[in-house]
Amino acid sequence: MALDGVTLAFGSKVIQQDVSFTVRRGSIFAVMGGSGCGKSTVLKSMIGLLRPRTGRYLVGDEDYWSADDAHRVSVNRRFGVLFQSAALWSSLTVGENVALPMQMFTQLDAAAIRRLVELKLGLVGMLSAIDQYPAELSGGMKKRAGLARAMALDPDILFFDEPSAGLDPITSARLDELIVNLRDGLGATIVIVSHELPSLFAIADDGLFLDAQSHRPIAHGSPSWLRDHCDDPQVFAFMHRARPETPAERHE
Numbered sequence: 262m263a264l265d266g267v268t269l270a271f272g273s274k275v276i277q278q279d280v281s282f283t284v285r286r287g288s289i290f291a292v293m294g295g296s297g298c299g300k301s302t303v304l305k306s307m308i309g310l311l312r313p314r315t316g317r318y319l320v321g322d323e324d325y326w327s328a329d330d331a332h333r334v335s336v337n338r339r340f341g342v343l344f345q346s347a348a349l350w351s352s353l354t355v356g357e358n359v360a361l362p363m364q365m366f367t368q369l370d371a372a373a374i375r376r377l378v379e380l381k382l383g384l385v386g387m388l389s390a391i392d393q394y395p396a397e398l399s400g401g402m403k404k405r406a407g408l409a410r411a412m413a414l415d416p417d418i419l420f421f422d423e424p425s426a427g428l429d430p431i432t433s434a435r436l437d438e439l440i441v442n443l444r445d446g447l448g449a450t451i452v453i454v455s456h457e458l459p460s461l462f463a464i465a466d467d468g469l470f471l472d473a474q475s476h477r478p479i480a481h482g483s484p485s486w487l488r489d490h491c492d493d494p495q496v497f498a499f500m501h502r503a504r505p506e507t508p509a510e511r512h513e
């Protein structure tokens with residue numbers, strides 16, 4: 262999967278330009294950068310919700326946006342998405358939420374769907390919550406239920422927007438473990454947007470750092486590599502949770 266010379270914009274407002282990177286199969290790829298730099302916008306374009314102004318988006322060898330709508334729909338079937346809010350339907354139980362994509366996009370009968378729902382919920386340790394409603398779940402449980410739903414159609418590419426936002430450090434670390442296990446066990450490729458440094462260092466093996474001022478990517482590499490080797494002041498400050506040096510300080 263690759264973006265090649267992509268510009269993303271809303272109307273006349275360019276969010277990011279010259280975005281080029283390749284996500285290796287089976288990797289956990291992090292999209293990083295400060296607030297408002299365009300991380301979610303990049304993710305949005307990768308799941309087909311925003312067409313780039315320029316450039317190409319390749320999924321496998323195919324140009325996603327040159328394909329016809331029917332082909333794009335079939336490519337979208339390979340994607341699983343976990344939104345920041347988990348985005349569960351509040352009027353449906355956890356089991357019904359996970360079943361929904363299967364009912365919409367497969368011909369499976371109710372018994373087969375039930376078995377698959379149980380399997381997916383088992384993978385994320387949520388089988389016992391199958392009949393509960395989202396309002397009855399903790400934040401971490403909602404994320405795990407969202408993850409089970411993202412995996413409903415056996416995607417080979419998973420997109421996570423701030424998976425650990427709002428979770429305490431222990432729950433967040435458990436979710437990290439789960440994400441790595443899913444990658445290792447299912448061989449999925451994962452693209453993740455996150456601010457959570459401990460999480461990024463623990464799980465991501467490649468990534469890209471977007472700059473909000475120049476509206477361009479300014480560094481490529483895994484979060485831990487960028488932390489240890491990148492001397493760009495913005496990247497350094499982000500990776501070390503420091504404020505960037507002012508120009509005056511830099512010249513002292």
Ligand SMILES: Nc1ncnc2c1ncn2[C@@H]1O[C@H](COP(=O)(O)OP(=O)(O)OP(=O)(O)O)[C@@H](O)[C@H]1O
Nearest residue numbers: 271274276294295296297298299300301302303456
């Ligand atoms: N639908 C939209 N229309 C116009 N501008 C938008 C739209 N969605 C996002 N933006 C703008 O695009 C910029 C990037 O937003 P985006 O949510 O991608 O950033 P982000 O890096 O994910 O931020 P955060 O870390 O704060 O979630 C922001 O200036 C935002 O206001």
